[in-house]
Amino acid sequence: MKWDITPLLREWPHKPGQINARLIEGDDGMPRVQVRLDLGLLQMHADGRPDGERPFGHTSFLEYVEARIDAEIAEVREAEPSVATEQPKVQSLTSDECRALREEAAQYYQRYVACLALEDFDRVVRDTTRNLRVLDLCAEHAAEEHDKTVLEQFRPYIVMVRARALASAAIRDDELKAAVLALDDALELLKTHFAERGGTTAFEGAEEVRMLRAMREALAPKLPVSLKAELRQRLQRAIEQENYELAAILRDELKQLPDKDAPKA
Numbered sequence: 001m002k003w004d005i006t007p008l009l010r011e012w013p014h015k016p017g018q019i020n021a022r023l024i025e026g027d028d029g030m031p032r033v034q035v036r037l038d039l040g041l042l043q044m045h046a047d048g049r050p051d052g053e054r055p056f057g058h059t060s061f062l063e064y065v066e067a068r069i070d071a072e073i074a075e076v077r078e079a080e081p082s083v084a085t086e087q088p089k090v091q092s093l094t095s096d097e098c099r100a101l102r103e104e105a106a107q108y109y110q111r112y113v114a115c116l117a118l119e120d121f122d123r124v125v126r127d128t129t130r131n132l133r134v135l136d137l138c139a140e141h142a143a144e145e146h147d148k149t150v151l152e153q154f155r156p157y158i159v160m161v162r163a164r165a166l167a168s169a170a171i172r173d174d175e176l177k178a179a180v181l182a183l184d185d186a187l188e189l190l191k192t193h194f195a196e197r198g199g200t201t202a203f204e205g206a207e208e209v210r211m212l213r214a215m216r217e218a219l220a221p222k223l224p225v226s227l228k229a230e231l232r233q234r235l236q237r238a239i240e241q242e243n244y245e246l247a248a249i250l251r252d253e254l255k256q257l258p259d260k261d262a263p264k265a
Contacts, residue, residue: 005041014038021114035114042110046123050107061104062134065097069141092143102151105134116161121172124165128158155193159186160208167215176222183216 013036014020020036023046031046044050049060058064072090093101112127135151135158142148163186170179187209194203203209238247 008041009036012036012041019114019117021117023118023120033111033114033118035110044107044111044114046111046115049104050111060130061100062130062137065093065101065137066133069137090141093138093141093147095144095147098138098142098144098147101134101138105131105151112161116165119168121165121169125162125169128162128165131158132162152197156190156206156208159189159193160212162186163212164215167219171219176219180216180219183212183219187212187216 012020012022015036016038022034022036024032024034026032033044033046033050035042035044045052048054055061056064058067069090076090108127108131112124112131115121115123115127132155135155138151139148163182166182167179170176170182190206190209190212191203194200194206235247235250238244238250
């Protein structure tokens, strides 16, 4: 067996200043994500946990912890039916468990950054959504205050990357309104996040907010006009062309559309 990877590195030179990633097929037929680094090569499973491990038989340590907490909650509710409508208290996550969750999240970070460079937006959404679950889980169940909050500094970045991936996937599918909605939802999440920590000044000055707004502003001119405005334009053209039959059909369609400007009873 040859251990030297020099031929692989020569075949795929490192390019400074950019993320050099590619998707390959492993010997087992499953996809792998590779990233060319200045000093070598990083390879990750494209699906499941990036290193291919299955902690305690689960897809990831996060899934193991979530399953354990769900089981504890179900057990408490079964033993005490009176708390069935409340969120019962369960065993807190230890510092070691929180550290393991953070280390695992770093693996997923490496993969979703590579997938973003590959424009594999579906996998980016999957992995960023998953890492946000880690932040929420630690914030709710960590025993130590440090473990509850240490990852919160990364929430704006994860939210931003997820929104970019959602919007990019929607643009790919020619769904511009869905792209704008994804960006608007992310901006609202960031506004709430910064309001809880630093107020409007922090929100307005955040680089993540600037990037999402720039993407939205680039999309706005490309958005289609509303259906009602489009029908009115077609009606005007039909009248100008003396196509009265089409004009009558368009008038009927306009009458059937709800008038958003009409006063509510």
